[in-house]
Amino acid sequence: MAPATFVENTTETPPQVSKRVTVQALVESPGLASIPSNYSYSSNPNESAASNPDEDTFPIIDFSLLTSADPHQRSKIIQDLDRACREWGFFMLVNHGVSKSLMKQVLEGCNEFFNLPMEEKMEFEGKDIWKPIRFGTGVDVKVEKFFFWRDFLKCSVHPHFSFPNKPKGFSVVAEEYSKRTREVIKELLKGVSESLGFEESYIEKAMNLDSGSQIFAANLYPVCPQPEIAMGIPAHTDHGLLTLLIENDIGGLQIQHNEEWFNVHPLPNSFLVNNGDHLEILSNGRYKSIKHRAVVNNKATRISIAVPLGPSLDKVVSPAPELIGGETGRRAAYLPMMYKDYMERQLEGKPCLDHVRIPFA
Ligand SMILES: O=C(O)CCC(=O)C(=O)O
Numbered sequence: 001m002a003p004a005t006f007v008e009n010t011t012e013t014p015p016q017v018s019k020r021v022t023v024q025a026l027v028e029s030p031g032l033a034s035i036p037s038n039y040s041y042s043s044n045p046n047e048s049a050a051s052n053p054d055e056d057t058f059p060i061i062d063f064s065l066l067t068s069a070d071p072h073q074r075s076k077i078i079q080d081l082d083r084a085c086r087e088w089g090f091f092m093l094v095n096h097g098v099s100k101s102l103m104k105q106v107l108e109g110c111n112e113f114f115n116l117p118m119e120e121k122m123e124f125e126g127k128d129i130w131k132p133i134r135f136g137t138g139v140d141v142k143v144e145k146f147f148f149w150r151d152f153l154k155c156s157v158h159p160h161f162s163f164p165n166k167p168k169g170f171s172v173v174a175e176e177y178s179k180r181t182r183e184v185i186k187e188l189l190k191g192v193s194e195s196l197g198f199e200e201s202y203i204e205k206a207m208n209l210d211s212g213s214q215i216f217a218a219n220l221y222p223v224c225p226q227p228e229i230a231m232g233i234p235a236h237t238d239h240g241l242l243t244l245l246i247e248n249d250i251g252g253l254q255i256q257h258n259e260e261w262f263n264v265h266p267l268p269n270s271f272l273v274n275n276g277d278h279l280e281i282l283s284n285g286r287y288k289s290i291k292h293r294a295v296v297n298n299k300a301t302r303i304s305i306a307v308p309l310g311p312s313l314d315k316v317v318s319p320a321p322e323l324i325g326g327e328t329g330r331r332a333a334y335l336p337m338m339y340k341d342y343m344e345r346q347l348e349g350k351p352c353l354d355h356v357r358i359p360f361a
């Protein structure tokens, strides 16, 4: 099968890969013993190595307690949620009620999608971030300094559900998975509203979640001959409110905490949950959006599915007015911006939060 090419929308010619292919097509090319120089990332000084934390290092939230009728249990879990969002911006979510079989099926669907013949996947190829179904490689910036060891399928699944019509049955599974993960995130955001001192529907209303923007982002990290010098996704924060992530048990997610990087190995059947930029903005910095990245390995192909839920695209987001001014004595630490405009900013290649953060606020 001839690897299909991606048409670059920059005039720069990368130094070694003259025609860009997907990472999957690259690893299928015969005799690939080393990575092309465009993929070599090890020289980046901002990226230090990660350590393996003890099992009980990361916060764990038991979702079933969030829906508990016992007020004592509920207030305890709200406190735990507050601590997890404030100190880490990350937690593992257990007892969330999404079935193991649905999680397995959706990962299998992604695997089958990435294994479709290249011509079939190329129907969905695109660089325009507003294309509702998009197959691609690397990351979404106008000019890529490095190529990343990652192919992806990104679909907008709410307020309108868009998804590839192949492989057969995949879109039905993905629609159910999108619906269930949206429900879980909305329930978590009720708890987060309370942990910020609001009534439980505060975030849902303030962010207009009935038409909230939800993405289904499947990532493929093929086996890499030189994982120590390549990178799947570089350090970044997610744009929405909260992201739920699952993976096929290979490992590769790393999160940053107090300037240190940690490897994350999910508990069985858990969701990995991270704060996104808009939770940081809405909470006026109380809940920080966590930096994370995905590293690659030379043993097995990794697939992850990230499902972020954000505000409605036309929502202009600023810190909650109740958290600034008056008795709080706090100033707004972020400028208002429409979510759609915020999403566009990712193409510029620097952290989007830098566009709205008010220095010394
Ligand atoms: O694959 C992972 O573990 C991380 C994926 C991710 O951060 C993303 O898709 O935004």
Ligand SMILES: [Fe+2]
Residues within 6 Å of the ligand: 236, 237, 238, 292, 306
């Ligand atoms: Fe991410």
